[in-house]
Amino acid sequence: MAIENLPLGKAINLGLRQAMLNDPKVILMGEDIGTLGGVFRVTEGLKNEFGADRVLDTPLAESGIVGSAIGLAMRGYRPVIEIQFNGFVYPAFDQITSQLAKLTNRHEGAMQFPVVIRIPYGGHIGAVEHHQESNEAYFLHTAGLRVVSPSNPHDAYWMIQEAIQSNDPVIFFEPMSRYWPKADVDTSASNFPLHASRVVRPGNDVTVIGHGAMVSVLLQAAEVAATEGMSLEVIDVRSLSPIDYAPILESVRKTGRCVIAQEAPGNVSLASELAATITEKAFYSLEAPVLRVTGFDTPFPPAKLEAIYLPDSDRVLDAVDRVLSY
Amino acid sequence: MADETLDPMVQFLTPEGHYAPSASAEEFLPYFQRLTEADHRKFYKDMVVIRRFDTEATNLQRQGQLALWVPSHGQEGAQVGSAHATKKQDHIFPAYREHAIGMIRGIDVLEIIRVLRGLTHGGWDPTLPEHGNFHIYTLVIGSQALHATGYGMGIKFDGATNTGNPDTDQAVIVYFGDGATSQGDVSEALVFAASYQTPQVFFVQNNHWAISVPVSTQARVPLYKRGEGFGIPGVQVDGNDVFASYAVTAKQLDDARSGKGPSLIEAHTYRIGAHTSSDDPTKYRTDAELESWIARDPITRMEAFLRNSGAPQSFFDEVHQEAADFASDIRRRTVDLKNPEPASMFNHVYTDPHPLMEEQSAWLANYEASFDEQGGGH
Numbered sequence: 001m002a003i004e005n006l007p008l009g010k011a012i013n014l015g016l017r018q019a020m021l022n023d024p025k026v027i028l029m030g031e032d033i034g035t036l037g038g039v040f041r042v043t044e045g046l047k048n049e050f051g052a053d054r055v056l057d058t059p060l061a062e063s064g065i066v067g068s069a070i071g072l073a074m075r076g077y078r079p080v081i082e083i084q085f086n087g088f089v090y091p092a093f094d095q096i097t098s099q100l101a102k103l104t105n106r107h108e109g110a111m112q113f114p115v116v117i118r119i120p121y122g123g124h125i126g127a128v129e130h131h132q133e134s135n136e137a138y139f140l141h142t143a144g145l146r147v148v149s150p151s152n153p154h155d156a157y158w159m160i161q162e163a164i165q166s167n168d169p170v171i172f173f174e175p176m177s178r179y180w181p182k183a184d185v186d187t188s189a190s191n192f193p194l195h196a197s198r199v200v201r202p203g204n205d206v207t208v209i210g211h212g213a214m215v216s217v218l219l220q221a222a223e224v225a226a227t228e229g230m231s232l233e234v235i236d237v238r239s240l241s242p243i244d245y246a247p248i249l250e251s252v253r254k255t256g257r258c259v260i261a262q263e264a265p266g267n268v269s270l271a272s273e274l275a276a277t278i279t280e281k282a283f284y285s286l287e288a289p290v291l292r293v294t295g296f297d298t299p300f301p302p303a304k305l306e307a308i309y310l311p312d313s314d315r316v317l318d319a320v321d322r323v324l325s326y
Numbered sequence: 327m328a329d330e331t332l333d334p335m336v337q338f339l340t341p342e343g344h345y346a347p348s349a350s351a352e353e354f355l356p357y358f359q360r361l362t363e364a365d366h367r368k369f370y371k372d373m374v375v376i377r378r379f380d381t382e383a384t385n386l387q388r389q390g391q392l393a394l395w396v397p398s399h400g401q402e403g404a405q406v407g408s409a410h411a412t413k414k415q416d417h418i419f420p421a422y423r424e425h426a427i428g429m430i431r432g433i434d435v436l437e438i439i440r441v442l443r444g445l446t447h448g449g450w451d452p453t454l455p456e457h458g459n460f461h462i463y464t465l466v467i468g469s470q471a472l473h474a475t476g477y478g479m480g481i482k483f484d485g486a487t488n489t490g491n492p493d494t495d496q497a498v499i500v501y502f503g504d505g506a507t508s509q510g511d512v513s514e515a516l517v518f519a520a521s522y523q524t525p526q527v528f529f530v531q532n533n534h535w536a537i538s539v540p541v542s543t544q545a546r547v548p549l550y551k552r553g554e555g556f557g558i559p560g561v562q563v564d565g566n567d568v569f570a571s572y573a574v575t576a577k578q579l580d581d582a583r584s585g586k587g588p589s590l591i592e593a594h595t596y597r598i599g600a601h602t603s604s605d606d607p608t609k610y611r612t613d614a615e616l617e618s619w620i621a622r623d624p625i626t627r628m629e630a631f632l633r634n635s636g637a638p639q640s641f642f643d644e645v646h647q648e649a650a651d652f653a654s655d656i657r658r659r660t661v662d663l664k665n666p667e668p669a670s671m672f673n674h675v676y677t678d679p680h681p682l683m684e685e686q687s688a689w690l691a692n693y694e695a696s697f698d699e700q701g702g703g704h
Binding site: 027053058059061063064066067068069070071072073074075076077091094095098099102104105106107108109110111112143144146166167168242 | 446447448451452453454461462464466469471472473474475476477478479480481483484510511514515517518521673674675676677678680681682
């Protein structure tokens with residue numbers, strides 16, 4: 001065991017560094033990621049260590065970054081892209097969804113596109129518009145992409161390395177509000193594969209499911225619930241596409257009640273898909289409808305309203321109370 | 327087109343087929359001069375064969391054998407000349423009308439037919455040595471410009487160009503049309519190519535129409551100047567002069583592989599046919615315009631040159647027989663093509679195992695089998 005106490009952003013930095021040491025074809029691309037080290041400093045120090053040909057301060061053009069990364073992947077490289085903020089990914093939408101996602105299929109397997117696109121996402125950082133969205137649903141809907149999101153530094157350290165090793169394109173959503181809190185990282189073993197969901201707190205009464213920054217909110221809600229005599233089982237989805245349903249269904253079959261929480265708007269979202277599948281596959285175990293606790297179906301509001309918009313532990317507990325009332 | 331725009335173009339053959347290099351052709355003359363009579367005849371033959379193929383594919387579409395066809399009729403000079411200018415180590419990123427280039431680089435053009443018959447989205451494997459690094463078609467206009475640029479960045483990072491050996495130094499050439507020059511991805515590709523000084527040629531086939539919209543809507547300045555603001559020099563060439571297309575592309579690729587960075591070629595040509603078999607060009611362009619371009623046809627021009635140079639009638643007869651045989655072979659093999667297996671749609675969506683693909687392909691197999699169990703197909 002090699003345990004380090006690290007913030008999530010630093011864990012990704014170390015994971016990227018390890019991946020670059022392991023494979024000379026791993027290169028980083030993005031805006032301000034080199035000399036500056038990224039606006040969140042996630043790539044800090046890597047340009048100095050690996051050089052400007054492996055840590056590229058690219059021109060400011062998201063489609064250009066993803067499109068040229070595709071060409072580099074055709075050449076045998078494994079590009080890891082940083083999109084500076086969530087809402088800035090859309091200029092690259094064609095290159096991600098019509099090109100990157102479908103090119104292996106279009107080539108009938110003759111070429112692989114192991115490109116990782118890192119996207120900082122989510123609220124609680126008080127930023128201006130386009131900086132706090134949870135826009136994962138666009139990518140979950142696209143065949144050919146894998147989508148993951150770590151909730152803690154240990155997972156972040158390992159999942160970024162596993163995403164880079166994947167032979168498929170991976171959209172890697174990093175919860176910005178979790179960049180700074182520290183937690184233990186075991187740098188000797190991952191313990192979970194990239195596409196595993198996992199129980200992060202066992203319980204018996206209600207299954208509560210989330211990903212990214214929402215996992216901390218769920219753990220907080222579980223603490224409060226415990227003081228009120230309710231036992232919540234908290235599941236970290238980790239892999240949004242594909243979803244590892246086994247631990248989720250096992251939990252719901254045990255508790256009979258399920259609440260899904262996310263920062264993203266609820267309409268046609270990860271929570272929608274989870275709720276539908278849980279209902280199909282665990283119908284006879286359910287004692288109550290599966291409830292979703294989500295951001296509203298509005299644009300992400302100005303920062304002074306984000307605390308109202310974003311689901312907090314009280315909104316989660318309100319839903320827990322409702323599923324327990326059946 | 328007004329004649330003054332033709333003046334600065336690189337041209338070796340007049341529309342009548344007379345050898346009369348333009349002033350701008352001078353720096354490209356050595357590339358023309360290294361061509362042999364056999365090369366001249368090969369260029370002609372390739373143009374005739376691919377036009378005959380194009381006609382056959384158009385007929386196959388009309389007879390319901392293809393869902394769609396994308397004619398290349400009229401653009402053979404730009405394509406055949408530039409394709410022969412590439413070296414075997416070069417990578418070619420086409421749009422979706424570059425049938426002649428694919429043929430010259432070594433793909434079986436039946437693979438293009440397979441795409442347009444609805445059997446595959448890709449067609450050929452560009453990683454196979456016999457396919458000449460001819461990448462698969464891209465249907466989203468201009469997207470491939472960035473793939474080519476990224477590939478060129480990779481060539482540079484690999485140190486696989488500008489080593490001083492023109493027989494191994496690599497370059498990329500990307501093809502797109504006048505319409506694509508309006509796409510953001512093409513501009514972004516020019517930015518990235520300039521920043522990273524990729525060993526790259528941007529080859530614009532200006533066929534004057536983006537479906538129904540004239541090039542004047544895409545650009546208020548000549549397209550060969552489009553690169554200048556990005557720091558990428560441009561040259562315009564008579565794209566219906568196969569020699570000019572060859573010589574300019576060969577020189578620009580040599581410059582690219584010797585560290586001079588990216589450049590842009592605008593080849594003036596014309597889409598004699600429709601945009602696709604679904605298009606009706608009579609709704610947006612005049613007969614007079616069409617006739618003026620037919621008078622500048624790349625094949626008749628080359629035929630006149632070859633006849634003036636002493637090529638016998640037997641040569642032309644042989645070429646036309648070979649083209650007819652080529653087309654018959656394509657027709658025969660097209661109607662024999664088999665539909666893909668239903669389960670194939672789950673293949674290669676992902677490279678690594680994926681539970682949804684496994685689950686859904688198993689479900690489909692069971693569902694299909696359930697009809698057999700009920701006695702008789704569906």
